[in-house]
Amino acid sequence: MTRTPSLGDDGGFEWKRLAQQELDRALDLHEQFVGGRMGGQRANFLLHDLSYLDFSGRDLSNADLSGARLHHAVLEGATLRAASLFGADLTQANLRGADLTRTDLRGVHLRGADLTNANMVECDLRDGLLMRPDKKGNLVGIGQHARTTDLGSAILARADLSNAKMSNAFIVQTDLTDCILRNVKLVRADLSNSNLTGSILEGADLTEATFDGAVLHGAILIGAILSETSFAGADLAGAVFGTVDYGSASFQNALKPVHFDTLDITLQTLVRQHVDWIRTAGKKGRRANLTRIDLSGMKLAELNFSAAAFEFAVLARTDLQKCELLMADMGFADLRGADLSRADLRGVNLKRANLTGARLVAAKMNPVPIFGAVTQFWTSQLEHAKFVEADLSGIDMRKVVARSASFVKAVLRNADLSGADLQDADFTEADLRGANLEGCDLRGAIGIRQ
Template identity: 40%
Template sequence: MSEPAVTALYKLVEKKLKSHAQWLDNYQGERADFSLLDLTSFDFKRLNLRGAKFTGATLCKSVLVAADLREADLFTVDLRNADLTGADLSKCDLRGASLRGAVFNYANLEDADLRDGTLLVADKFKGLAIRSHRHDTDGLPLADLAGVNLTGARLSGATIVQTDLTGASLAGANLSNADLHKSNLADVDLTGADLSNANFTGATFCGAVFNGANVRGCNFENAELASADLDDVDLSEAKLDGAKMVRELSELEVDIRKILRDHAAWIASFGDQGSRADLSGMDFSRVDFRGFNLRGARAQATNFTGANLAAVELTMADLSNAVLTNVNLTSAEMSGVNLQSADLNGANLRNANLGPTELRDKGGDLTHRSWPTNLNGATFRDANLDGTNLRKANLTDADLRGTRLDNAKLREADMTNALVDEA
């Protein structure tokens, strides 16, 4: 586009924005109509575009961070590689939109219509296609929906393959007949969602909540469901071949209830009665530990893969060299825990406390000394540390690549030689 043409376009957009502002204020101006315009790389950051019309417009690489797009018409819009971080797209018409590479982190798509979105890879698919977590076959970045508010969104028939939806809200959403195979739905709220006949083959649901969800005809083959909250969910008509479900305590080779009863007595008596739990080297994969107290327990090189440890007390526990992949540790109390060289890949530690523990004497009085959490050499690849307290933690030589650290508290943490993603 020639320089005069670009200048003319900018003036046109500016004029439309001013008129739209008046329309929003007192209906004296006109609703902005950007239909079919090429707005590549335009900066609409924090602008009020509520109700604006963008039908068929090109918004590739545009900046729409924190923009107000409520009830906007984005029918068949090209949003490839656009940044919509924190944007409000509630009740938006996104049918037929191309979302390749778009960033929707913490955007609000409540009651948005995302049906029949254009494909990102092959034309044989139908519905919204947000294919691949990070990059597709030609190396281009694809949509990231982690933390997005999709409450009540219409996603029936959508294809959302291998996509990161960590922490997203899909409460009341319609995902019937949608394809989400191999997607990461860790910590996702699916309360009251219609998931009938959806395909979740190979998907991960670490810490996901299914309260009141309709899963009739759902395909959960080879999915990771052990640490999900499936209480009161009827799975009788779902396909569960190869799905990783919760293991019953009766299936274990040890009497874990007795071990933990003795451990509870040991805690209450400051070591004078009972015995400290030693779970070292045991296999507790996919076990539900909710409600148990593992404070000070020894679990060196223990396998907790896919286990549910949400809100469990783990203060001062020794989990060195433990395998905690895809474990649900949301809101767990882990102050002073030893996780040296532990494998926490894919673990969900949202709002867990891994800060220092304040030491007390046998009388329960504070000694004015603290014990920091030891995460030396631990691996957190693709883990969720959103809101996690890591104050004063020893993260030397830890691998945090691909880790979600939004709102993590890292004050005074030692991250010497830690591996983190480049900005």
């Protein structure tokens, strides 16, 4: 066992260094302890230097790693349920798929760490001051002040942080794509310039939190507490706030959709110019560009918007029945409660669009032939789209690409999904009676029950 010199304002403290072989032996004993087997011993890595060591797939439930140094350590797939990592330094550690349920992460440093797909439900990420005994046996702090949990530049894509405590946490320039932050305490947390695309912040306490310059494309903030929350310069396109109380929240220079009524053009003129653009293959007229435009609740039934731009548009509760939307770009669009029954959506882009509660009865999303090509087709792109509780009865979704799409509680009776790419899609409680799933790629999909 060697010793590593300390860094920073820790009073000259030195961490105990373990070799990989010593670590493996300690982990074997700990797993015996967890399993209740004879000879087992709880792992105590208090103030140890475990940097660059491999813990992948090991069970560290209830282990003590308080104050441990774990720079670049590999903990991929490790189980750390209810373990203590109080004040630990996990800078650039690999925690992909790790189980950190109810783990004590107060004052931890996770700068640049990879927590993709990690389970962090109910973990504690608040401030913390690590103590150690001095030469006289008195407890003294390592450092002079409580350490703020540092998640700067970390990757938490698809991590589940439901009910976690993250008050005062430093989460700047962090990847929180598709992260579940339901009911999280983020009081006074700093999430400036972070990417929260597709994140779920339902019921989160964001009091005095800072989201300045953050990207919240398609984020769900229904029921969130926004008291003195700052969204200055944030990109809120596609973000769903529902009926939350904006209170004293600040949206200075935030990018939000603009209502159609504020545009210097009538709907009739816009449609006429767009149809001319289609008819003349772009030689006349003008393509309808409704990017970041709020068209919620409007009557647009039976209009031709083929190849139109609706990216980040708000189309909640909009009547789009029998619309021609061939190859339209509707990525990140808010289509909650919209009626797209019998609409022609062949070749459409609905990546990360929110169609919760929408009606798509007998709509068409099958491939569309590419103009001038005999055998080439354009397929509909639905990756990460939300069809939660949507009615897709009788829809034609042949060969759509719907990876990681959510069909939770959706009605797909008699839908044709043959040849579709449904990898990692969620069909929990979906009604698939009579649906055609022949030739589908269902790797990683859940809830399939015809």
